[in-house]
Amino acid sequence: MSNNAIPRDFVKNVLQNGVGRYVCQLKRITFRFCKSHGGSRHMRDFIENNLLEFTQKNPGVVCYLQPRRHRPPSVVAEFLNGRREVMLLSGKEVPEICKWVEHMRTRSGVQIVNMIQNNHTETPSTQGIWHPFMFRDSEMAATEFPSKKFSQIQVTGKTATDLVLEEQLKVSSSESSDSHIEGK
Amino acid sequence: MKSTHLADTKTSRYLGVAGIEEAEDFTPLSDKDLQTSVSNDINTTLEKGEMGRLFAIVYIRGMQYKVTPEDIIVVKNDFPPNVGDKIRLEKVMAVGGRDFSLFGQPLLSRSVVKVEATVVEKTLTHNRVWYVFTRKKNTKTFHLYRERQTMLVINSIQVAQLPQEEEEGGKE
Numbered sequence: 001m002s003n004n005a006i007p008r009d010f011v012k013n014v015l016q017n018g019v020g021r022y023v024c025q026l027k028r029i030t031f032r033f034c035k036s037h038g039g040s041r042h043m044r045d046f047i048e049n050n051l052l053e054f055t056q057k058n059p060g061v062v063c064y065l066q067p068r069r070h071r072p073p074s075v076v077a078e079f080l081n082g083r084r085e086v087m088l089l090s091g092k093e094v095p096e097i098c099k100w101v102e103h104m105r106t107r108s109g110v111q112i113v114n115m116i117q118n119n120h121t122e123t124p125s126t127q128g129i130w131h132p133f134m135f136r137d138s139e140m141a142a143t144e145f146p147s148k149k150f151s152q153i154q155v156t157g158k159t160a161t162d163l164v165l166e167e168q169l170k171v172s173s174s175e176s177s178d179s180h181i182e183g184k
Numbered sequence: 185m186k187s188t189h190l191a192d193t194k195t196s197r198y199l200g201v202a203g204i205e206e207a208e209d210f211t212p213l214s215d216k217d218l219q220t221s222v223s224n225d226i227n228t229t230l231e232k233g234e235m236g237r238l239f240a241i242v243y244i245r246g247m248q249y250k251v252t253p254e255d256i257i258v259v260k261n262d263f264p265p266n267v268g269d270k271i272r273l274e275k276v277m278a279v280g281g282r283d284f285s286l287f288g289q290p291l292l293s294r295s296v297v298k299v300e301a302t303v304v305e306k307t308l309t310h311n312r313v314w315y316v317f318t319r320k321k322n323t324k325t326f327h328l329y330r331e332r333q334t335m336l337v338i339n340s341i342q343v344a345q346l347p348q349e350e351e352e353g354g355k356e
Contacts, residue, residue: 018302
């Protein structure tokens with residue numbers, strides 16, 4: 001599959017949640033199950049033992065129970081941004097149902113897609129974004145080209161020519177000193 | 185022709201500076217009077233409230249994030265704080281404003297910087313593919329996996345007045 005087919009998006013903070021105070025984004029959660037069928041056994045156990053604790057801990061979330069005859073168990077989560085998600089829970093045992101319900105509670109309701117970056121900022125730079133002329137001498141902007149100063153080659157370190165010239169100097173100096181000794 | 189030798193050529197080229205040691209900004213603060221004057225300047229900017237929008241580099245679970253207030257960052261894998269928790273990010277490596285930056289060696293003191301954040305969301309990633317194929321060996325594995333993610337919103341970054349006696353290392 002080509003990479004373009006996979007949806008990607010940036011990290012989002014829905015309605016600037018958490019800047020002032022945190023608001024749980026899960027609005028409504030519906031537990032759908034069958035009263036008689038064996039497939040909904042674990043869901044019925046969950047409703048009997050764990051649901052009351054969940055509702056007491058989260059008074060801001062509305063919980064519905066929807067019995068449906070001879071249908072597999074599922075959970076419908078509705079979020080503040082208007083999105084609705086259905087998750088089939090057939091064959092899932094009680095601890096796993098608890099985990100998925102907790103997953104729905106802690107989500108922001110944004111669709112889960114491939115994330116482009118691990119951070120998001122509205123103000124990318126405080127001290128100014130770097131550009132190639134940031135620490136350069138501004139004299140370059142005011143001069144007329146071609147100029148002799150800026151057309152020179154920037155040489156850093158010793159070139160081969162310099163090394164050869166140095167060697168020549170050394171040889172010549174040693175020769176002269178030798179001749180001086182001989183002359184004595 | 186005489187050649188000029190500039191110190192630390194490679195670094196200065198990367199930074200766009202010709203001769204990094206010649207630039208005034210990079211003079212090391214070995215002089216004690218200079219140190220105190222710099223910290224005084226920073227303190228006055230903090231007093232006047234001219235520091236602009238502060239930013240900080242925080243260290244979380246082996247990752248470094250550059251943050252300013254109202255940013256959102258994602259922490260990968262297991263992260264204990266739950267949704268709605270207000271936490272203080274204690275490992276702050278650097279903090280800066282409009283015209284000053286403070287760098288820790290490696291961390292800044294708790295008494296100097298305070299970065300606060302709120303846990304906003306705990307989710308799973310989308311399905312990621314882990315596919316291994318070995319040629320001519322009739323072996324291939326195909327796995328789909330999802331990792332845990334935690335979203336943090338940065339609430340505030342606060343810098344206290346710098347102590348005059350011992351400087352943590354700063355430049356202006």
